[in-house]
Amino acid sequence: MLQIISLLVENKPGALMRITGLLSARGYNIESLTVARTLDPELSRMTIVVDVDATLRQQVIKQMNKLVNVLQAVDLTESPAVCREMVLVRVRTAQETRTAVLKEAEIFGARVVDSSTEGFALEVTGDPEKLDEFIDVMRSYGEIEITRSGVVAVSLEPKKLKLQPPVLTKVAMEQTVDGSN
């Protein structure tokens, strides 16, 4: 079963490796993974889709939360959220099917991003199932090539971000005790 995880991650060296490494070490297959900056340039938002038994979903979140660089791990699989994916499709069309392809593209809300005598490059976003259908339809017109972005998701309810406060080191505590410095 597919689980959709949203992670808020510090942009620290190796953060991505820690996350993917943890998933592979525990035997969870990554279906897709996207990562990009947030409003705060020091943080990234990741959306990961993993193929995991439903009973293990909580365990995956807990393991993610153990990583020092993960500020928040949320399971969006069953909570209110919008999930979208983008696909770029290059479709080779014969002269006589060009209009039909454009018509289908319009039905799916796809945009033409390149057009040549060979065919089109189309861009479409939607939920992953809709994209599957679009790809099937395009395939019926001839040879296609696709690149999918992987799912990006946003929760529709505010998720409280609990950050840990700074802690004093031994050095600082000794100073307090001594009253020195």
Added chain:
Amino acid sequence: MSSLMNGAKMLLECLAREGVDCFFGYPGGVTLPFYDALYDHHIRHVLVRHEENACFAAEGYARATGKVGVCCATSGPGATNLVTGLVDAMMDSIPVVALTGQVTSKLIGSDAFQEADTFGITRSCTKHNYLVKSLEDLPQVVHEAFYIAASGRPGPVLVDIPKDVFQAQGHYAPVTSIHLPGYKVFTEGHTGQIRRAAQLIWESERPFIYAGGGIIAANGSDELRELVETLDAPAVTTLMGLGGLPANHPNFVSMPGMHGSYAANMGMTHCDVLIALGVRFDDRVTGRLAAFAPHAKVIHVDIDPAEIGKNRAADVPIVGDVKRVLTKLNKVLAETKPERKERLTAARQAWWAQIRAWKAEHPMTPVTSDSEIKPQHLMMEIDRLSAGEAIVASDVGQHQMWAAQFIRFHAPRLWINSGGLGAMGFGLPSAIGAQFARPDKLVFALVGDGGFQMSIPELATIAAYGLPIKIVVMNNGYLGMVRQWQELFYNNRLSAVELDCFPDAEKLAGAYGFRGRTIDKPWELAAALEEAVREPGPYLLNVKVSPFENVYPMVPAGGAINEMVLAPPQPVAVPK
């Protein structure tokens, strides 16, 4: 602000401020600047003979004290040799900081001499790891590493430091605060859940306490003891928890699990409330999970939220430091102790009668013989000399299980062993770390003939530092635990388990300048061990034991823990 110093000196300054008094390491090319700074520094560096043993020794130090153990290795092969120790510390939640040298920053990624991707390699075997990119970051990183290693669920943290960072000049500014916004440590325990736990406990007729390594890590022995006595409940401690409750405590049953006692495993199976404290429901304890403690409601206290519900669903989950949670729980239990106690008392008496009956039915009786030394006999003799007070650093295998069954520990941090990883070669180096940590203590390195030969180089370390470690080799001429499984589950086809060459112990020890001896007669055992203990320096006692003795009781892999095999199957397996 302090005077100008190089990165190597700054690292030593950080270590000193963390209270490091000694650490274990092995130098190399890129750590030359660090070792140069060490030359006139007060922190003691212990030169081991292999980096793997530096990490095991650091673990021994940490396990014996609860302080962070520190080890150090050079880049490339030095760093990769640490890996086994790091995984071991990870599995057993031991606080270790590993310092590794790395090639000069501008060479990273160029396949330079002795370069390895230490940061990448150790990602999965550390709690967290760092590659220090500039001297400015060094103090912050080192103090963070110690904080992460020791707090929450303890574990190993590695800091990889390029040679140019050691050489760069800068000022040390004391690090006064650490801010890790994503590092979540839950210590207090949910008050509501603690109250629910207390209620469940007071309603219980057959409570059973299952305490593990978390009790040791949290220094929660006193609180455990109070709980045990408040409830008058039977208690077991796992392989990692031995000493968490004194072995001579009347409520102590024994160790549970694959080689646990009949009473311990039957108690787990028949209890109605299982109070699980700092444990992770490891497969070696639970056997077949579906059949584990089938009648029990589970109260599970652990500092790591990911352990709760991982293997067994908890009816009352409590995330927190087991010491602090027990302090609160004991308080709530005292406040809520039921007025009318007749039913409770009667139920508790019946439960104890049952536990005692199980104990009597299949007691843990050591096997002895007039003609040969039985391994159990050896453990009983070590137990006699230790009187519950000595440190026993064990290797991995049959001797480890017999030791856990028969050597009693009256305090925590005396029993040192590789529990989760089961890393052979752990015993001798961890004894070194423990002896440095506790120079006042009698330390036994209890090893098999297999594990001993993995760590023989460390005899040099023991000799060089004059460590009065008593090395006891339980020598059965086999990789005994593997052979036991071949006998039982592979038609007695003994494949690659015979260790038919073992050095002469007297000559071997003599070559390093200390005393050694081999014995094989049961009547020699007591006096030989006493002589080893009396010896002011190190001693190597090679004890040739009955070669085909196997560890019982035994729960076959995949079996339920109440389906123990209590004695060898008949006819007894005979060697080919």
